[in-house]
Amino acid sequence: MIQSLLIANRGEIACRVIRTARRLGIRTIAVYSDADTTALHVREADEAVHIGPSPAAESYLDGQRIIRAAKDSGAQAIHPGYGFLSENADFAEAVKAAGLIWVGPDAKSIRAMGLKDAAKKLMQDAGVPTTPGYLGKDQSPDTLKAKADEIGYPVLIKAVAGGGGKGMRRVDDPSDFADMLASCKREASASFSDDRVLIEKYILTPRHIEVQIFGDAQGNVVHLFERDCTLQRRHQKVIEEAPAPGMSNEAREAICAAAVRAAQAVDYVGAGTVEFIADASQGLSADRTWFMEMNTRLQVEHPVTEAITGQDLVEWQLRVASGEPLPCTQDDLSIHGYAIEARLYAEDPVTGFLPSTGPLRVFSLPDDIRCDSAVMAGDEVTPFYDPMIAKLIVHEETRAAAIDTLAEAIDDVAIWPVKTNAAFLRNCLLSDEFRDATVTTGYIGDHLETLAGAAEPSEAAWWIGAGARAHIDGTAEYRDPYDVWSQWSGFRLNAPSRSLTAVVHKGEVRVFDLVQSPPDPFLPREIDSDGILVFENGNAFLFETPHALARTGASASDGEIKAPMPGKVIAVDIAQGDSVANGQKLLTLEAMKMEHTLTAPFDGTVSELSAEAGSQVKEGTLLIRIEPAKSTDAAADAKDG
Incomplete structure (x- = not known):
């Protein structure tokens, strides 16, 4: 077994790898940029090495700095996490050339699946069905436009080297093709240093189904069943679940077998995900499901697979990288219950999902479900990296119970002043279409006004706000029907000695005095002397005093x-x-x-x-x-x- 491990990543995935490595007795080394000097993954690792300035290109994407950090710290192996250098074949080769163990697939497998056009041809040869489209080398705008016209709209422009939802544009009207192509190429060039694209037919009632596969150096390949990642916004996954609702055993066997063939076609070793697009107009079936791409790394949504199979996929990665065979055979694996994961982002749905940055003066996640996060109260969300700040994962016996449990867990999310998509996630979960498993990948875009609109405080929340105003005015006789303030006799909100936050859950109100809570170096000592925070259904409402409401300035x-x-x-x-x-x-x-x-x-x-x-x-x-x-x-x- 590997004895020491450098994690060439940051944030939630770095913390996730550290947890499993620690359980296995492996020494962990974190790397960090200027922006991550005090980040949680740095604090949790046994050792941490500074690798450069805040921009990812000068730190987390600098392979030579990372390899040097591994050598200097005495690391035996490098785990790339996901994103950054995880699917960079040159980096994988450089790691091995430096005498280090690479926790991931061989470089030739990464290259075979890294370019979407070549991967699709390889899958066709392996008997894996692929979506109709154009994979040619001629990248002139005129040729690409002509091919799109020939395929028929809508079409999807995809970066050949893309991933993670980057470098993808749906085009419904021929007149929009040129602008969409230019935007896609620009984003692809910035994200992957490769602006080449392919054109695919866009499926009008699509569901996104993916299969977790795993291979070892002994030639064994297994699947760990499928995940449904249909609920997406701008090709970025929002909520993922396993198993896929409505999947028959017959369809599951056929699709998972195709995923195993895909992995075998490239002699795959390690964790990987084979992604399919399904035409769900007549339900899920193998004959209307096509290969899209293969991600040669661990996925963000791997916890739902862990939940339904009872396996630790990071442990599998470390054992396979150490030369051990897979921990299980295919017959040993089975599905137990349903799991759902929601991605909590630092972004504001009300303003078009603009990223939100700044200090996390309040940060509280539910304590009765699995929460994979890399931030705490007092940390800061910077503009340099992906806005995901946590993953909320539940596992229940039935899908309906999993939906209810996750929605209730989101009610307990309290984050401020950074904006989050918590309320948006809750709205998605509780929508009739999601409950009925009739959503497609375009569902969010078609229902943005309902899912992402501004919310109003409930009666209970308004009473809390009114109570705050009464205490500001010194009205000691004030009592509200929720009895929030009776315990705070004589309290004045704008006094610096007290800072309260309230959470409204199913009409019940809980008030927390953060200042008088047990000391915590990362807990804010004061929320806001100009108001009171109320969290409800994933929303944060700040009831401000009159002088705080007097804002000036242009808009x-x-x-x-x-x-x-x-x-x-x-x-x-x-x-x-x-x-x-x-x-x-x-x-x-x-x-x-x-x-x-x-x-x-x-x-x-x-x-x-x-x-x-x-x-x-x-x-x-x-x-x-x-x-x-x-x-x-x-x-x-x-x-x-």
């Missing part, structure tokens, strides 16, 4: 276009003096690996332009100022005058 409605989050300006589509129309694209900002388009709030003229492509901007930076267009009547009056 987009005043013509000032400011950066909604820290990021990099990657495209500017207008120039100073240009006339713009309401809704017209102005510039594109990249933050947390995603592109965000800023548009004109009304018709007008660009009077000020301070943004330029390639520049890094801070949240709140003025990028563009637009002077509103004069109305026709006003213009006529001015002329007459």
Whole structure:
């Protein structure tokens, strides 16, 4: 067994690997950038090595620095986690060339599956069904457009070297193809240093089914059944479950057997996932399920497979990398119950899922389910990396019970002032379509207004807010029907000695005094002297005092276009003096690996332009100022005058 392990990653997956390694008695070494100096994975590892500045390209994506850190720390092996260098064949070879053990598949397997066009041809040769599309070498826009027209819309443009939802664009109208292609290539180049794409037919009633496979150096390959990852937003998975609802035993056997053939075709060793797209218009069946791609690494959603099989997949990885055979044969594996995972992101659904950064002054997750996280109260969410801050995983005997348990667990999420998608996740889980397993990959996009709209506080939450105001005013006689404040006689909210947060769950109110809680170096000593926080159904409501509500400053409605989050300006589509129309694209900002388009709030003229492509901007930076267009009547009056 490996004795010492460097984890070439950060965040939740680094903490996840550390937990299993510690249980197996393996010494762990973390790596960290400037932004992660005090990160949880650094604190939990036996040792930590600094590898560079905050940008991933100068730290977590610098393979030579990571290998040097492994050698200097005496590590025997490197675990890449997922993302970053986990599917980089050159890095895998460099690790082995340095005399270290690579906890992952061989470089030739990574290369065989890393390029989507080559992988699809390989699967066709192995008898694995693939979706119709164009895999040719001619990458000229005219050729790609002609092939898309030939395939028939809608089509999906996919980066050849893509993954994780990056470098993918759905095109419904031929007139949009050129813009979508340019955007896809730009994102692919930035994310993978390879802007080549392929074109696939877009399935109109798609479900995303994937199969967990595992191989060892002795030539054994098994599957650990399927997961359903259909609920997605912009090709990023949101909620995953196992097993797939509505999957018959016959269809399961056929699809899982195809996944095993895919792994055998590339002599696969280690953990991998074979992803399929299914046409669910007539239910799940093997003859309407096609290979999409293979991810040659551990997946974010691996905990649901662990839950239904009772296996630790990180332990499997470490044992296989140590030269041991697989811990189980196919006959030893079976499905037990249902598991669901929800990805908790630092983003604000109400503002179009813009990333949210800053200190986590309040951070509390449910304590009765599995929560894989890498942050604590007092930590900070930075703009440099993926916005996922936790995974919430439940396992129950039935799917309905798993849905209910996870929804109730989300009720107990309390995070502030960083915005999260907790309420959005809860809305997804409790939707009729998800409960009935009739969602497709386009479901979220088609129901955004319902799933991601702003919420209003309940009666109980409003009473808490009213109670806060009463105490601010010193009204000692005040009593509310939920009896929240009786225990706080004489309490004044704006006094610095007390900071309260309340959680409303099924009409019941719990109030926490954070200041008088047991000392914790990472717990904030004060929430906000200008109000009280109420958490309800995944939402955070801050009831502010009158002077806190007196906000000043310009907004987009005043013509000032400011950066909604820290990021990099990657495209500017207008120039100073240009006339713009309401809704017209102005510039594109990249933050947390995603592109965000800023548009004109009304018709007008660009009077000020301070943004330029390639520049890094801070949240709140003025990028563009637009002077509103004069109305026709006003213009006529001015002329007459």
